[in-house]
Amino acid sequence: MKNNKLWGGRFQEKASEILDLFNASLPFDKKLYKQDILGSKIHSQMLSHCGILTQEESKQICQGLDQIQAEIEKGEFTFDISDEDIHMAVEKRLIEIIGEVGKKLHTARSRNDQVALDFRLFVLDSNRQIRVLLLELIQTLLNIADSHTTTILPGMTHLQHAQPVNFGFLMCAYACMFVRDFERLSDSFKRNNYCPLGSAALAGTPYKTDRFYTAKALGFTAPTLNATDSVSDRDFALDFLYDLSLIAMHISRMAEELVLWSSYEFRFITLSDSYSTGSSIMPQKKNPDVPELLRGKSGRVYGNLFSLLTIMKGLPLAYNKDTQEDKEGVFDSFETLEISLKILNDLLKTMQINPKEMKEACQKGHLTATDLADFLVQSCNIPFREAHHITGKAVTYAESLNKDLSQLSAQELCSVDSRIPPKAHNALDLEASMNSRDSYGGTSTKATQTQIQSLLAWLQIAKSGECNER
Ligand code: ARG
Numbered sequence: 001m002k003n004n005k006l007w008g009g010r011f012q013e014k015a016s017e018i019l020d021l022f023n024a025s026l027p028f029d030k031k032l033y034k035q036d037i038l039g040s041k042i043h044s045q046m047l048s049h050c051g052i053l054t055q056e057e058s059k060q061i062c063q064g065l066d067q068i069q070a071e072i073e074k075g076e077f078t079f080d081i082s083d084e085d086i087h088m089a090v091e092k093r094l095i096e097i098i099g100e101v102g103k104k105l106h107t108a109r110s111r112n113d114q115v116a117l118d119f120r121l122f123v124l125d126s127n128r129q130i131r132v133l134l135l136e137l138i139q140t141l142l143n144i145a146d147s148h149t150t151t152i153l154p155g156m157t158h159l160q161h162a163q164p165v166n167f168g169f170l171m172c173a174y175a176c177m178f179v180r181d182f183e184r185l186s187d188s189f190k191r192n193n194y195c196p197l198g199s200a201a202l203a204g205t206p207y208k209t210d211r212f213y214t215a216k217a218l219g220f221t222a223p224t225l226n227a228t229d230s231v232s233d234r235d236f237a238l239d240f241l242y243d244l245s246l247i248a249m250h251i252s253r254m255a256e257e258l259v260l261w262s263s264y265e266f267r268f269i270t271l272s273d274s275y276s277t278g279s280s281i282m283p284q285k286k287n288p289d290v291p292e293l294l295r296g297k298s299g300r301v302y303g304n305l306f307s308l309l310t311i312m313k314g315l316p317l318a319y320n321k322d323t324q325e326d327k328e329g330v331f332d333s334f335e336t337l338e339i340s341l342k343i344l345n346d347l348l349k350t351m352q353i354n355p356k357e358m359k360e361a362c363q364k365g366h367l368t369a370t371d372l373a374d375f376l377v378q379s380c381n382i383p384f385r386e387a388h389h390i391t392g393k394a395v396t397y398a399e400s401l402n403k404d405l406s407q408l409s410a411q412e413l414c415s416v417d418s419r420i421p422p423k424a425h426n427a428l429d430l431e432a433s434m435n436s437r438d439s440y441g442g443t444s445t446k447a448t449q450t451q452i453q454s455l456l457a458w459l460q461i462a463k464s465g466e467c468n469e470r
Pocket residue numbers: 025029084085111112115319321323324325
């Protein structure tokens with residue numbers, strides 16, 4: 001029995017059913033139908049522009065492709081696994097609809113450059129969508145930051161109380177991470193915005209095509225330079241997976257903080273009921289499942305990066321079927337980040353911020369110890385190492401009274417060491433401490449407002465066009 005595949009000319013026997021199951025990418029690459037149809041339309045227009053097809057033929061092909069897109073979108077298209085992939089499913093249907101002319105579409109291209117194009121278009125579109133979500137998240141962080149530049153809480157190192165900071169300052173820290181993520185995606189976009197279509201199987205084509213026409217019509221900067229590299233290059237997907245991994249890592253850090261801050265030990269924030277879950281056994285519980293899941297999702301996102309790195313490792317030049325394994329991980333990472341960014345944004349918008357609890361926490365951990373040492377250096381001309389030592393004694397004394405350093409009276413403080421003058425007591429004030437860190441990038445209310453202004457200015461520029469490269 002003859003093989004009925006589009007490529008079946010040299011085959012005597014039919015493909016086995018299990019081969020279809022193993023070989024086909026259609027169940028997942030049907031997601032690329034829009035990119036596939038767009039690429040084919042532009043390809044046929046290029047062929048007619050170069051006199052390889054007539055205008056009428058290209059028009060018929062484009063109309064047929066539009067019909068196929070409509071059928072898919074209305075759910076009327078039959079995806080048949082024996083068609084193997086989206087490229088052949090669309091081409092087969094095109095021939096059914098427009099007949100012989102449909103058989104001309106595949107002139108001067110191959111599925112190798114076709115899939116490289118479709119997948120690249122998908123990755124670049126997704127790159128843009130993630131950047132839009134990042135901008136929304138950054139806006140939310142800055143809104144919160146702007147209302148909390150005087151909301152004081154313990155800044156930590158090693159998760160131990162360190163120095164007083166304001167909550168807006170911490171929100172700006174996260175905004176800075178997401179700004180870098182945005183810029184990393186913009187860089188990847190620019191690096192990868194080149195069109196592989198027209199590379200054909202691996203070596204280019206004898207037809208007098210115009211790859212620059214195709215590249216321009218599809219919104220690319222230019223065609224890719226080398227046909228063999230173009231059909232096997234998946235760096236664009238790896239760049240994207242890496243960019244998404246870093247976003248996932250940043251989200252997981254913030255999520256961890258949200259879990260801690262919402263616990264009874266901290267109570268710095270209260271997560272809204274609509275983003276919390278209950279326990280099936282403990283009726284009193286309100287669990288932070290949402291930030292925990294946000295934290296956990298990083299695992300699969302890193303996994304997808306490592307999976308593709310491993311698939312690509314050791315592949316000889318040009319197309320190998322191994323690369324068919326490139327898509328599902330990218331789809332998964334994209335969808336994971338898409339929902340994670342949306343839900344993190346909502347979680348932040350709806351959470352309650354508890355300044356009273358934050359302030360109370362500042363009464364523990366001797367947060368102003370560095371300020372006392374700095375005061376002794378600046379006002380009493382005591383060398384820092386010595387000032388550090390005197391302050392250490394004051395901390396021990398406060399602890400012996402079961403007090404925080406900031407709770408010592410001026411008299412108690414002076415009793416620690418004869419070199420401590422009474423006005424050193426002012427250095428123990430939490431607000432004064434926070435506002436004294438007024439260096440560029442510091443935590444004072446003023447320095448935090450400067451950061452918010454810079455980030456808002458960046459946001460303005462990013463919103464006004466960075467995402468419109470194609
Ligand atoms: N389904 C294939 C993939 O996703 C398309 C390219 C197939 N090319 C080939 N020569 N078998 O990679």
